[in-house]
Amino acid sequence: MRLLMTGAGGAAAISVWKSLAAEHELHMADMDPLATGLYLVPEGQRLIIPRGDDPRLVDVLLDACKARRIEVLLPTVDAELFPVAMARDKFEAIGVTLPISPAECLRLCRDKQLLLDAVAGKVPVPGNEPLTQESAGRVSSFPRFVKPRLGAGSRGVARIDRREDLDKQPKDGSVMLQEYLPGEEFSVDVYVRRDGIVVGAVPRERMKVDSGIAVASRTVDVPEVIQAAVRTAEIIGIRGVANVQFKRAADGVFKLLEVNPRYPGTLPLTAAAGVDMPKLMMDEAMGRPVPDRLMPFKELMVVRYWTEHYFDPKEWKALCRPQ
Numbered sequence: 001m002r003l004l005m006t007g008a009g010g011a012a013a014i015s016v017w018k019s020l021a022a023e024h025e026l027h028m029a030d031m032d033p034l035a036t037g038l039y040l041v042p043e044g045q046r047l048i049i050p051r052g053d054d055p056r057l058v059d060v061l062l063d064a065c066k067a068r069r070i071e072v073l074l075p076t077v078d079a080e081l082f083p084v085a086m087a088r089d090k091f092e093a094i095g096v097t098l099p100i101s102p103a104e105c106l107r108l109c110r111d112k113q114l115l116l117d118a119v120a121g122k123v124p125v126p127g128n129e130p131l132t133q134e135s136a137g138r139v140s141s142f143p144r145f146v147k148p149r150l151g152a153g154s155r156g157v158a159r160i161d162r163r164e165d166l167d168k169q170p171k172d173g174s175v176m177l178q179e180y181l182p183g184e185e186f187s188v189d190v191y192v193r194r195d196g197i198v199v200g201a202v203p204r205e206r207m208k209v210d211s212g213i214a215v216a217s218r219t220v221d222v223p224e225v226i227q228a229a230v231r232t233a234e235i236i237g238i239r240g241v242a243n244v245q246f247k248r249a250a251d252g253v254f255k256l257l258e259v260n261p262r263y264p265g266t267l268p269l270t271a272a273a274g275v276d277m278p279k280l281m282m283d284e285a286m287g288r289p290v291p292d293r294l295m296p297f298k299e300l301m302v303v304r305y306w307t308e309h310y311f312d313p314k315e316w317k318a319l320c321r322p323q
């Protein structure tokens with residue numbers, strides 16, 4: 001099949017390429033002509049696209065899908081998910097499968113407050129309220145934790161150990177004041193079939209992180225975390241791949257941090273452990289049978305290293321020309 005992937009410079013797109021390059025025709029797109037993944041596919045299968053927040057993005061992708069007879073479009077960049085999901089009908093009208101979550105689910109994942117409200121009572125969530133003058137005034141014990149409702153990449157998160165730390169935080173409700181979770185943290189890669197059945201839920205521990213990329217990780221079989229991730233995915237309506245994050249509270253319970261409704265960058269480990277999510281996505285797109293219950297996986301550890309890919313600078317120049 002012909003698959004077009006965006007975010008060619010990111011670890012997520014390269015992870016998918018590793019799973020699928022041998023069997024499928026992969027097209028790689030990015031806004032940056034220096035994005036690594038562009039050069040892993042033949043010249044005719046590369047594409048420069050506008051930024052995720054550029055209003056031209058959807059039309060550029062629609063035109064490329066038509067011209068290249070693309071069958072599956074996989075955006076892997078956060079900023080692109082919502083605009084592409086809103087145009088789902090247009091993509092489906094030209095025969096393109098869009099294996100991402102519906103816009104309503106993406107809206108919940110973008111705003112951590114809406115997410116926790118949506119699952120509270122059904123999935124363990126941390127003690128949490130908007131940070132205002134009033135709620136700050138009521139804080140009588142530390143540590144606490146603050147993070148922006150709309151944050152990403154750990155920007156703006158902080159452990160709060162004393163009142164002066166709290167005084168520095170904005171009190172306009174844009175920040176969440178949370179119970180501090182001191183324990184282990186797991187990122188659960190989930191795969192949800194088109195009919196809503198969760199067939200993959202593999203907890204991963206990020207053991208060493210370098211510039212935001214996990215360079216040492218392991219899969220861990222923690223039934224409590226697996227069940228909480230499955231429930232979360234079911235309640236908010238995830239489709240395809242997402243990454244559901246939990247951290248252990250002082251009382252021992254794993255509580256929900258956030259959901260990233262897209263492909264994570266450490267997916268090869270999940271595949272090696274027994275649940276190859278890019279392959280599940282293509283099997284579904286081709287109408288091949290896909291398991292109908294949670295797939296088993298093994299506990300496995302990985303360390304990652306850099307590798308080099310050499311090519312003629314003319315290939316880069318060709319992508320720098322106005323498209």
Ligand SMILES: Nc1ncnc2c1ncn2[C@@H]1O[C@H](COP(=O)(O)OP(=O)(O)O)[C@@H](O)[C@H]1O
Binds near residue numbers: 145157181182185
């Ligand atoms: N309530 C909390 N207590 C302790 N640490 C937290 C809490 N919430 C988040 N963190 C830490 O901050 C990191 C980033 O928070 P997260 O909710 O994943 O947001 P994002 O990744 O979008 O910035 C987490 O990986 C976790 O280590």
Ligand SMILES: [Mg+2]
Binds near residue numbers: 153154
């Ligand atoms: Mg996170």
